[in-house]
Amino acid sequence: MKAITVKVKPEPKKPASRFWPTFLQQKYLYMMALPFVLWAFVFNYLPLWGWTMAFQKYKPGKSFFEQKWVGLQYFRELFHDEQFFNALRNTLAMSLMGLLAGFIIPIVFAVLLNELRLMFLKRFVQTVSYLPHFVSWVVAAGIITKMLSTDNGAVNDLLMSLHLISEPIQFMAKGNLFWGIVTASDVWKETGWNTIIYLAAISGIGPELYEAARVDGASRLQQVRNITLPGIRTTVIILLIMSIGHLISIGFEKQFLLGNNLVRDYSQTLDLYALNYGLGLGRFSFGTAINIFNSVVSVILLFVANGIFKKITKESII
């Protein structure tokens, strides 16, 4: 073993001139990496070039140089469209609600799970809680619609039998309920899954801390407050920053699948807006302007959030 380590010890560097010999030596590494780099370039970076469409009167079939440049026309159109502000409001509202609920509830659930003393029960509950994460939103939306339906939906049945309501609520037809339904659906689907990271963080806390607290006579609740929660603080902050970064671009699958024409004023997000008014009507340039707006705001949010947290906590992900 010793002889081997001596052999690969790096030689003193002679910059630039070493490039081609090393390149040849590492040709297999290059062969394994570069095709996929090219791939990523085509499917991840090339679409960015497509952003130029937003500044052109894009006509399919024409080459890039034949397109007519129109400057900021489509952005002006965008900012004069009432639907745009509607979509922006819905996106921000649902994202914020999703962020808040999807952030707090998994932490609470992880703490609860951690307090279960029966191991087999803990395992069982965990396995069950992951289940919804693995089904598609199509299935989830179908199930949720069924549960909320007016004829024999479980939620209405429950509320009726508890005499909380006198007649079934038409959940899926009420716009003002839509944001809440989307948020609750997301919580139902992803809480168990999002708990994994917090549980791992909790299991990293030294048991001697709990032991010491118990000797000092701390109650279970006090242990949670003073040991468990501070112990996962770093994880919580990093995940919070990451989810803020995705705040505005949080998908539209749920809204697409759960929404319908009756609740459109509350269900249309920026991405759906781009789909319906950009792609659906063939207005590619206009739709791209929406996409760009979406991306720019999301990047700004990421940096702002990261900056704030860096100041407060000295933690950073960028």
Add this chain to the structure above:
Amino acid sequence: MLSKKLAAASWSDRIFDLVVYAAITVVTIATLYPFLNVLAISFNDSTDSIKGGITVYPRVFTVKNYETIFAYSGLMTGLKISVLRTIIGTILGLVSASMLAFTLSRVDFQARRFVSTFLALTMYVSGGLIPVYILIKNLDMMGTFGVYVLPGLVSAFNVFVIRSFIDGLPYALQESAKLDGANDFTIYWRVILPLTKPALATIALFLAVGQWNAWFDTYLYNGSKEGLTTLQFELMKVIQSTTTNADNFRGRNMTEVMAQISPESVKMAITIVVTVPILVVYPFLQRYFVKGMTLGSVKS
């Protein structure tokens, strides 16, 4: 022993326990009940289902709903395409992620910084729906099977999960293989891959679930292409057509006809067919993906 006695003695701790168990019970029921309910309805006689009141077991047991849906050829095509894209997509995704991860784990690889940054950026940068759509169109990939596999082939997240796993392997293994005359590709194939199995299992699950559950690419690119639609897409059409007025769908064919005649029970049967493959797999892989999730989150 002492600590146990202390814990048992405290009154507030008992209330705490009670609250914990109550909350956990509610969450478990809320998660599980909808699935059991759907399962029960799918096995219940469809005219009887209309009366309502079915909870977690069928009242009038029948498999007729399943016979009905399997009699439609569209469903079988969907099943075939879904299975195909899941298998092919998973294998190609695994190959690309593990190869890239291997090269990035090599500290001596001179393009390491470039490749790493280039990939990491893809997690934050995206052109958006319409530029991607135009790209796919310009590449002549509309209406092909390729759109299911190629656009999402390289995933930075998966690469980083596998890389952090490889980083944990002793480098001496690669050195001794090199002494035996193995080139870098052989080392990847014969040394690294077999040792990376736990990480690969995690990523395989992520990829397979992603492929199996995808429907939007079908909607966008292959919706009107008969013979290329997926199971999720067919289910989407059936479910959506009753909530809206079947207005903006691209496909015409059997699903719409079926939606008009399909009672609740048949819908639930399709839901079960779409769900079962994942239901069967994920508990067995739980150990792996829990590990993989934690690894990935720490690194990225």
